[in-house]
Amino acid sequence: MKPSTTTSKSFPKSSKEVSTAIAAAPERIHDPDCPYDPSYAAAVETFWKNATVRRPAQRGPGRRAKKVLLSVRYSPEVVAYFKSTGEGWQTRMDEALKEWVASRQPKPRKLTSVATQALSLNLSETDKARSYWVSRPYVADSLRTAIQASDILLIPEEGIRDIQDPLFPSGTEAFFRYLRDNAPRDMVVEICVSDERYQELSLNFDLVMLGSILVTSLALPVIKDLIAGYLKERLGKKRGETAQVQVSIKIEAGERTFSFDYKGPVSKLEDAVEQTGKLLAPQNSHFLRSLPEEDL
Amino acid sequence: MKSLHEVELFLGSIHSAEPTEEMFWSCQSVLRDWKREAVAQGAQDRAKHIWCLEQTLEAHIEFQTAFRELKGENFYSSWYRLERVEIMLHSLSRHFQWGWCAYHLDFLEHYTGQWQSLFPYRIFSSSEFIYEIIRCSICKGRITPRNPCGHRVGEIYDGEMCCRIIEKCKLIGVSLVENPANKYGVAFLKEPESEEACDHYDYSVVEYVATALESPYDNWSYLKTKKPFPRGVFDYVGSNDHCPCQSGRLFTECCADSEQVIVPHIEFLFPRPPPPSVPRLKLPGRSFGQHGPERHRRPLPPQADRAEPSGWRV
Numbered sequence: 338m339k340p341s342t343t344t345s346k347s348f349p350k351s352s353k354e355v356s357t358a359i360a361a362a363p364e365r366i367h368d369p370d371c372p373y374d375p376s377y378a379a380a381v382e383t384f385w386k387n388a389t390v391r392r393p394a395q396r397g398p399g400r401r402a403k404k405v406l407l408s409v410r411y412s413p414e415v416v417a418y419f420k421s422t423g424e425g426w427q428t429r430m431d432e433a434l435k436e437w438v439a440s441r442q443p444k445p446r447k448l449t450s451v452a453t454q455a456l457s458l459n460l461s462e463t464d465k466a467r468s469y470w471v472s473r474p475y476v477a478d479s480l481r482t483a484i485q486a487s488d489i490l491l492i493p494e495e496g497i498r499d500i501q502d503p504l505f506p507s508g509t510e511a512f513f514r515y516l517r518d519n520a521p522r523d524m525v526v527e528i529c530v531s532d533e534r535y536q537e538l539s540l541n542f543d544l545v546m547l548g549s550i551l552v553t554s555l556a557l558p559v560i561k562d563l564i565a566g567y568l569k570e571r572l573g574k575k576r577g578e579t580a581q582v583q584v585s586i587k588i589e590a591g592e593r594t595f596s597f598d599y600k601g602p603v604s605k606l607e608d609a610v611e612q613t614g615k616l617l618a619p620q621n622s623h624f625l626r627s628l629p630e631e632d633l
Numbered sequence: 634m635k636s637l638h639e640v641e642l643f644l645g646s647i648h649s650a651e652p653t654e655e656m657f658w659s660c661q662s663v664l665r666d667w668k669r670e671a672v673a674q675g676a677q678d679r680a681k682h683i684w685c686l687e688q689t690l691e692a693h694i695e696f697q698t699a700f701r702e703l704k705g706e707n708f709y710s711s712w713y714r715l716e717r718v719e720i721m722l723h724s725l726s727r728h729f730q731w732g733w734c735a736y737h738l739d740f741l742e743h744y745t746g747q748w749q750s751l752f753p754y755r756i757f758s759s760s761e762f763i764y765e766i767i768r769c770s771i772c773k774g775r776i777t778p779r780n781p782c783g784h785r786v787g788e789i790y791d792g793e794m795c796c797r798i799i800e801k802c803k804l805i806g807v808s809l810v811e812n813p814a815n816k817y818g819v820a821f822l823k824e825p826e827s828e829e830a831c832d833h834y835d836y837s838v839v840e841y842v843a844t845a846l847e848s849p850y851d852n853w854s855y856l857k858t859k860k861p862f863p864r865g866v867f868d869y870v871g872s873n874d875h876c877p878c879q880s881g882r883l884f885t886e887c888c889a890d891s892e893q894v895i896v897p898h899i900e901f902l903f904p905r906p907p908p909p910s911v912p913r914l915k916l917p918g919r920s921f922g923q924h925g926p927e928r929h930r931r932p933l934p935p936q937a938d939r940a941e942p943s944g945w946r947v
Contacts, residue, residue, distance in 0.1 A: 500805065510776055510778045510781065511785070511786060530778075533777070536764060537763070537767065538762070539761065541814040542759060542810060543813060
């Protein structure tokens with residue numbers, strides 16, 4: 338029940354009237370119509386705490402969504418318990434049910450934190466999965482089985498400046514060879530192009546471009562070490578740690594493929610890949626539904 | 634010079650020797666002969682060592698030439714040579730750790746960067762290519778991902794460094810960037826009437842250091858600070874010129890009415906007194922903006938009192 342905002346008696350106007358009214362008031366009042374015991378300051382305060390002060394002619398709050406009227410049957414002990422809590426028991430019952438409903442929803446706070454993390458890591462879903470790359474026209478039929486089975490696959494850029502040919506950043510052949518020489522023996526490293534169609538794109542920025550790499554979730558921890566090792570070999574120890582790199586790692590997690598795009602110092606790549614790995618772990622799979630899809 | 638040892642001694646004292654061009658040529662020919670012999674004998678390590686000496690010698694020649702060109706006010710050409718030094722040092726660094734200090738490559742590395750940082754270039758053109766046919770410089774074989782020739786870029790084979798030869802390529806675009814891979818692609822303006830490229834940059838800082846130094850191997854350093862000057866110093870600046878404080882606003886709208894003008898200031902420290910013709914203090918000697926690309930020289934303001942500090946600060 339909501340406290341009413343009007344009183345029956347006129348309010349004292351001066352401080353003298355106020356003090357007279359206080360002096361005239363009895364020590365204790367018994368009022369059976371009053372929802373609280375007016376003799377206790379604490380009870381008065383609790384009751385009026387939620388009241389809103391409204392001036393004459395001031396508009397009240399808009400109507401809330403209506404409650405639904407229906408007739409239901411509850412177990413007697415449930416009804417007995419709620420009734421025993423006194424005035425407002427139906428509201429409390431409604432609150433208890435609301436609590437139960439909320440506890441059954443997927444937790445929205447955790448969901449947003451995964452989405453924000455994904456956003457800050459530049460992680461998004463892509464619909465260009467392995468099947469897309471295996472079937473590209475610039476891949477010879479004899480290579481398709483190996484590409485299908487690969488753990489680490491270098492994939493080209495398509496459609497840069499309206500050029501339809503597949504393009505790899507300059508130096509990809511050396512990167513590819515480094516991966517083949519240094520990846521664990523049981524991992525298959527492939528490149529998604531036939532040798533005679535292999536072309537390089539040289540943009541001449543002071544930025545090491547490693548292009549796009551499709552990896553299985555198992556190969557994800559391996560690839561970051563391979564990248565760090567390759568840069569150290571290519572640029573020397575000092576520059577290999579400070580150089581700016583650009584790489585897009587496409588990660589297969591279950592049935593879906595995610596794209597992790599990174600541009601920044603090599604030193605921070607390792608951390609970012611690790612976080613991505615954690616985010617894509619199977620126990621997070623139901624959160625990943627909220628990930629933004631790559632613009633295509 | 635006849636033996637390798639003599640060449641090594643020469644390189645070790647190159648910073649104090651004031652070498653002549655003849656000495657460089659004779660060094661080069663000695664190295665060339667010795668390398669040919671090493672390759673003929675199949676002595677890969679010795680050939681590689683000679684390659685390192687060759688590169689070291691060439692880096693020093695380029696650095697000295699760059700210095701001479703700075704003195705002769707050929708600034709862009711000097712910039713281009715400094716980049717060559719940088720590239721040579723980079724190729725050398727993975728093979729020549731022990732020679733780094735012995736042959737003053739640490740000096741070259743430090744001062745090449747320091748000179749470059751004083752140049753006014755900020756915007757570069759960067760070309761975008763598609764490389765269609767790529768070959769190995771050692772075996773001339775065509776490079777494809779699955780058929781590597783076995784030679785690695787940057788390694789030394791028979792006394793030569795392996796690199797890639799682009800036999801066929803397509804230029805697809807040129808972009809303007811601030812972080813080019815090739816620093817030589819400096820963007821210059823075009824003269825509006827003749828359509829010819831012109832050098833519109835203000836080189837006064839590099840030029841100043843070049844005139845103050847005698848030898849390319851002199852030590853020097855600088856400190857970028859800010860320094861207040863009385864307003865009167867800038868009487869030569871027109872009220873519609875850009876403000877000397879480099880805020881980008883017009884002088885009249887910025888510091889023209891204040892008592893002091895605080896301008897970006899570079900303080901140089903030289904090991905020995907520069908020649909008397911070098912002014913103690915130099916202020917922006919050119920007006921920006923309105924007057925187009927030609928350089929304007931204005932009389933320098935009165936020089937500050939000459940006091941002899943311990944280091945020679947200017």
